[in-house]
Amino acid sequence: MKIHIDEAKCVGGGQCVVAAPEVFDQRDEDGVAFLLMENPGSELHASVQEAALLCPAVAIAVAER
Template sequence: MKVIVDEEKCCGAGSCVLLAPEVFDQREDDGIVILLDAEPAADQHALVREAAAVCPGAAIEVSEQA
């Protein structure tokens, strides 16, 4: 799995951080997403997919190819 985030689309809701804190974080000044792990371990895949699905700004893209 490969994860890409688009900071321009991020609205700072933080749902990704709540679901997958090992993969996502937020900037302190404006809450915009920070990608901590672009190729998360298999045990994080379901959480990352869920984070992408619930992202209100559609800022998270997930590719199933490594």
């Protein structure tokens, strides 16, 4: 799994951080999400998929390897 966040689309909703806090965080200055890891282990795949679905800006892209 590979994850990409389109920072220009991110509205700082924080749903990704709630769904997968091991993978996502937000910048303090503007709330834009960023990745803590681009290639999470299989145990985190379900939570990453949930984060992508919950993103109000559709800013998270997930590609299966």
